[in-house]
Amino acid sequence: xxxxxxxxxxxxxxxxxxxxxxxxxxxxxxxxxxxxxxxxxxxxxxxxxxxxxxxxxxxxxxxxxxxxxxxxxxxxxxxxxxxxxxxxxxxxxxxxxxxxxxxxxxxxxxxxxxxxxxx
Amino acid sequence: xxxxxxxxxxxxxxxxxxxxxxxxxxxxxxxxxxxxxxxxxxxxxxxxxxxxxxxxxxxxxxxxxxxxxxxxxxxxxxxxxxxxxxxxxxxxxxxxxxxxxxxxxxxxxxxxxx
Numbered sequence: 001x002x003x004x005x006x007x008x009x010x011x012x013x014x015x016x017x018x019x020x021x022x023x024x025x026x027x028x029x030x031x032x033x034x035x036x037x038x039x040x041x042x043x044x045x046x047x048x049x050x051x052x053x054x055x056x057x058x059x060x061x062x063x064x065x066x067x068x069x070x071x072x073x074x075x076x077x078x079x080x081x082x083x084x085x086x087x088x089x090x091x092x093x094x095x096x097x098x099x100x101x102x103x104x105x106x107x108x109x110x111x112x113x114x115x116x117x118x119x
Numbered sequence: 120x121x122x123x124x125x126x127x128x129x130x131x132x133x134x135x136x137x138x139x140x141x142x143x144x145x146x147x148x149x150x151x152x153x154x155x156x157x158x159x160x161x162x163x164x165x166x167x168x169x170x171x172x173x174x175x176x177x178x179x180x181x182x183x184x185x186x187x188x189x190x191x192x193x194x195x196x197x198x199x200x201x202x203x204x205x206x207x208x209x210x211x212x213x214x215x216x217x218x219x220x221x222x223x224x225x226x227x228x229x230x231x232x233x
Contacts, residue, residue, distance in 0.1 A: 044209075
C-alpha cells in the first residue's frame with residue numbers, strides 16, 4: 001500500500017522558536033495533503049488542506065501565519081510552526097491522497113505523526 | 120456544522136466477545152465514510168464505505184453504511200487483546216473536483232481483557 005513518512009518523529013524546542021515538519025509520500029504522487037493535530041485523548045482535528053502548487057486552505061480557528069504550509073511538489077508538504085508556544089505542543093499528523101484517482105472515493109494514507117513538545 | 124458522533128466512547132469486553140461500534144454523521148456533501156484503528160501513533164485504514172447496505176469484511180472485522188439513516192457500524196467478532204485500540208470514524212466531504220476534507224468522530228476506546 002501507499003506509504004507516507006513524516007520527519008521528525010519527535011521534536012522538543014524552546015518557546016519562541018520555529019519548527020518544520022516534513023510529510024512525504026514515498027511511493028505515489030499526492031495531489032492533496034492534509035495536516036491534522038491531535039491533543040491527548042482527543043480525536044484528530046483537521047488544520048489545513050494543502051494542494052500541490054497552490055495555497056493551503058485553513059480550517060476556521062487555525063492561524064495561517066502561525067502554521068505555514070508549503071506543498072512544493074507532489075511528494076512533499078511541510079508544516080512550519082512559527083514562534084512556537086507550549087500550547088502548540090501536540091501530535092501533528094499528515095495524510096496524503098494519491099494523484100490519479102478521480103471522483104470522490106479515494107482514501108487518505110496517514111504518516112506516523114510528529115510529537116511536538118514546546119518548553 | 121458537520122458532525123460525526125461515535126458511541127460508545129469507551130468499551131471494555133472480554134476476549135472472544137463480539138463488539139459493535141457506532142458512528143452517526145451529519146455532513147454536507149457526503150462522499151464516503153472511513154474507519155480507522157489508532158493504537159500508539161497515526162491511524163491505520165480499515166474500511167471505506169460509499170454505498171448503503173453493502174457490507175465490507177476483513178477477517179473478523181466488518182462494516183456497513185446506511186446513508187438513509189446516516190450511520191455506520193463496525194463489528195469485531197471473536198475479539199482478541201490485539202484489537203484493543205481507539206477506533207475512529209471519519210466522513211469525507213466535499214464537492215466533486217473541489218475542496219474536501221475529513222471530519223473525525225471522537226473515537227471509541229476499545230479495551231479487550233484477556
